[in-house]
Amino acid sequence: MELFLQSIINSFIQGGFFALWAVGLVLVFGVMGVVNFAHGELVMVGAYTIWLLHSQYGMGYIPALGMAILLVLLIGLFMERFLFRPKREDPLGGLINSIGVLFILQVAALIVGGTGPAKQVAPPFSGTLIIEEIVRVPYQRLFSIAVCIAALSLLWFFLTKTKLGWSLRAVALDREAAALQGININRTSMIAIGVSGALAGLAGALMAPISNIYPHMGHNVIITAFIVTIVGGIGSLPGAVFASVLYAFLHTFITAYFSGTIATMSGLLIMVLVLIVKPTGIMGRRISE
Template identity: 35%
Template sequence: MLETVAQAVINGLLIGGIYALVSIGVTLIFGVVKIVNFAQGEFVMIGMYISYFLATYFGVDPLLSLLVSMPTLFLIGVLVQHFLIRRVLGPNDMPQIFLTFALSLLLLNLALLLFTANYRTVHTSYSDEALHFGGLYIPEAKLIAFVVAMALSGALWAFLHTTDLGKAMRAAAQNRDVATLMGINSNRVFCVAFGAALALAGAAGSLLMPFYSAYPFVGQVFVLMAFVAVVLGTLGNVLGALVASVMMGIAESLGIQFVGADSGLIVVFAMLLLTLAFKPQGLGGGRMR
């Protein structure tokens, strides 16, 4: 019994790292730009397709394709912020919601048109390998994805806390008007924030390819979990989103193991409801970062 629980926790911890990349991107955009990006999952899907085509036609390992997917998604994020999001920023949230939702539908239907609904996979030398410790096993592909995801999360934290641009982003997140008065270029900060968030989504897509299939609707699975994570961890709190994502991965894995194969999301949403009932401000204590 103890071994079964330990294995479920390991599996949940590993997938929680991927959830973290997506949810950190969502909460970063909300914290700095103050909008909810409903299209974040579709950018994960784009990252997966980039890795798939690089592996299929050029033999590039999905891990190496991070060097392509992250800069590509960063550039897309900068363009989306500068030419679309910037035009709907204001006190009214509805245009922002409709814009990102429309962008999600556009990307989803473009993927269906270009790639069809077929599932596409990439098999690597480590896709089926696992490390064994007693009766426990750790899939190498998921372990690598978790380590890289945590490294990218740590790099983002260091960027936000040690660089001038990162500090400017945190200042804009706390008070946009005061940051502007202090000479911070808000549009530049917003472009970098949106680009960084989409770069994390692209990284998540590349890290998923060795053990997950790419298809047009794949992003909806991860953006749903990301929204739960950012609510649990407090909207705008990067560290809270990271912790909540790992907790959700473990809760989902335990639910699948002990409740049923289709019960993982039930356990996650039950955890969300309990958190909102007893601590509605979220695990992060309600502080906006």
């Protein structure tokens, strides 16, 4: 019973992270038509920034979190301006460029952090919330889930309530028709990847105190993000968030009762099944119309 209740709490926290990873990927794919394979490495850079600035140089956790967001956002802008924009009409070229960035960032992490065991950051919010001696939630995780929910709500507000947000959705729906409304495609792409990068940096910074930090940690991020975006329906943000929570439950429970490896294998299996049975995902729409 304890394990069951604890797993439910853990699932929600995990789901928040999955969603934060996935929406950035969906946003860039929707607006720019690029599958950004380096998205997981952007999260990794966020985590390394916390390790370097907070653990090594003693900067406060919150300012370091701000720096992580800023740094990854800037990397995102650089990628759009110099790697994706020249390949606007060539999605495969953009994808290959992003794989290049993936390797470069992994090597950069090795140079900055060196080899050896995975790095860890002491949680800046210590202590644990204990409910009825059954469920335990470390304050660090409570902080993370609160920030995740706040960030996703902010994104939702931006996309549905502001004209700039509508313009992003318009470009994702029909780039040419959007351009005919006076929407600048280059500027919109910069906004999309800027938001995506900021969310990736934030996710990494939130993960730093509660997970291992190592150059290949983005691997798990990108696999999870692919699973939930495909299950949720490629290009659908609500679908990705919904699938994130679903997959987090599946993943957490299988990890708790069996093992983490089986959990990831099940996720990939479900992704393949969705691709075969309903390629548009839970909330995706047919593209051809």
